[in-house]
Every structure is written in structure tokens, then in C-alpha cells.
Amino acid sequence: MSEPIIQFEHITKQYHMGEVVIDALRGVDFTINKGEFAIVAGPSGAGKSTVLNILGGMDTPTDGHLLVDGQDISRFDRKQLIAYRRKAIGFVFQFYNLVPNLTALENVELAVEICDHPFSPRKVLEQVGLEDRMQNFPAQLSGGQQQRVAIARALAKNPTLLLCDEPTGALDSGTGRAVLKLLQDTCRRTGMTVVLITHNLAIAPMGDRLIHIKNGVVERMETNPHPKTVDEIAW
Numbered sequence: 263m264s265e266p267i268i269q270f271e272h273i274t275k276q277y278h279m280g281e282v283v284i285d286a287l288r289g290v291d292f293t294i295n296k297g298e299f300a301i302v303a304g305p306s307g308a309g310k311s312t313v314l315n316i317l318g319g320m321d322t323p324t325d326g327h328l329l330v331d332g333q334d335i336s337r338f339d340r341k342q343l344i345a346y347r348r349k350a351i352g353f354v355f356q357f358y359n360l361v362p363n364l365t366a367l368e369n370v371e372l373a374v375e376i377c378d379h380p381f382s383p384r385k386v387l388e389q390v391g392l393e394d395r396m397q398n399f400p401a402q403l404s405g406g407q408q409q410r411v412a413i414a415r416a417l418a419k420n421p422t423l424l425l426c427d428e429p430t431g432a433l434d435s436g437t438g439r440a441v442l443k444l445l446q447d448t449c450r451r452t453g454m455t456v457v458l459i460t461h462n463l464a465i466a467p468m469g470d471r472l473i474h475i476k477n478g479v480v481e482r483m484e485t486n487p488h489p490k491t492v493d494e495i496a497w
């Protein structure tokens with residue numbers, strides 16, 4: 263039986279903007295099992311990025327508990343959170359956030375410097391299909407290639423969780439599909455747990471699990487025994 267690797271237990275998050283209190287999360291509960299390709303979907307402002315930022319240790323919940331691999335991240339102090347972000351988390355953003363004056367290879371090498379058991383940057387760049395572009399700077403690469411570098415950078419850390427916030431948001435549909443295929447294949451091949459945020463419900467059938475967030479709560483969660491490949495879905 264699969265075991266949970268992520269457990270959100272009644273997580274709330276409030277932001278204070280002067281006098282105004284914004285309830286970004288109002289009691290979020292869900293679990294994700296080890297090795298799953300999980301999709302977090304929902305409309306703009308629903309709280310998706312807040313969920314991912316808390317999961318990635320970039321933000322802390324106001325209340326509730328977050329267990330990752332049995333550890334209560336929500337009770338971590340600053341130093342523990344830094345170590346968690348560095349070692350346990352690979353993050354892929356909509357805009358690739360590569361260092362512009364470093365080559366593709368150097369971008370990946372920089373990320374693995376702070377990790378305990380990284381993979382070889384060259385090997386991971388080969389796996390994402392960039393064997394011929396390692397010495398290129400980001401500006402010399404297409405959007406899809408830059409996102410592949412960003413994915414390689416996250417994967418090379420050998421993280422417990424790969425978190426992706428709208429990773430295809432800045433790409434045309436063909437390139438976006440190739441990136442989704444790479445993420446799903448990586449999940450299947452390595453057994454890494456992948457959590458992907460999207461507002462595009464068309465890709466929901468690709469996930470082993472769909473967590474639908476609306477107004478700061480989980481509106482519904484579905485598990486999918488027969489996830490589709492990107493080639494089987496149209497949008």
C-alpha cells in the first residue's frame with residue numbers, strides 16, 4: 263500500500279495588509295502519497311500558490327500542521343526550513359528564474375552545490391534532452407529549453423518533492439505538452455513525488471490525484487487509477 267508523503271492538516275494562512283486580513287487558506291486538508299503525480303487546480307486567487315509555497319518551506323502556515331515524510335514542517339525554525347528548502351525541495355516556476363550570466367550547465371551545478379546527494383548535472387541535462395546546449399546561456403535558449411534547464415536544476419538536487427507552479431504557463435501548447443511529458447515521465451521513472459499547480463483543468467486526467475482548491479479550501483479531491491499520458495489528452 264502507498265504511504266502518504268505529504269499531509270496537510272487543517273492548514274490556515276492569513277496575510278495582514280495594514281488593517282486588512284486576507285484569509286488565503288481557510289483550513290486545507292489533503293494527503294499525497296509517495297511517488298504520485300499530483301495536480302492542484304483551481305481558479306485565480308484560490309490559494310494554490312500559497313499551498314505550494316507552504317509545502318516548499320517558502321512560507322509558513324498561520325495554523326495547522328504540515329507533515330512531509332513524517333516530519334512536522336510547520337513547527338520548523340528558520341534554520342530547519344533553510345535546510346529543508348535546500349535539500350528536500352526542487353522548485354519549478356512559471357518563469358524559469360535562471361541566472362542569466364551562467365550557462366545551462368553552470369545553473370544546474372550552482373543548485374547542487376548546497377545538496378547532500380545530488381545527481382550529476384551533466385547526466386540530468388542529458389535526460390531532459392539538452393546534451394547539446396549545456397554551454398549555452400539562458401538568452402541563447404528557447405522558452406521550452408530554459409524550462410528544461412530549470413527542471414534539470416530542480417531534479418539534480420535529488421529532492422524528496424518536485425514542486426511546479428504553472429510550469430507551462432509561459433510556453434506555447436506544443437512546448438508545454440513536452441514539458442508536462444517530461445515531468446510525468448520523471449515521476450514514473452524516478453518515483454519522485456511531483457506536485458503541479460495549474461489553472462488548466464484539461465490536464466487534470468494526467469494526475470494520479472487531483473486536488474481542487476477554491477476560496478482557500480479543498481473543494482474536492484479525486485484519485486485517478488488510470489492517469490492519462492499527455493498524448494491522450496487534448497486542449
Ligand SMILES: Nc1ncnc2c1ncn2[C@@H]1O[C@H](COP(=O)(O)OP(=O)(O)OP(=O)(O)O)[C@@H](O)[C@H]1O
Nearest residue numbers: 277284286304305306307308309310311312313461
Ligand atoms: N504575500 C501575500 N500578501 C498578501 N496577500 C497574499 C500574499 N500571497 C497571496 N495573497 C493572497 O492570498 C490569496 C490566494 O493567493 P494565491 O496566490 O495562493 O492564489 P492562486 O490560486 O495561486 O492564484 P493564481 O492562479 O492567480 O496565481 C489571494 O487573495 C492573494 O491576493
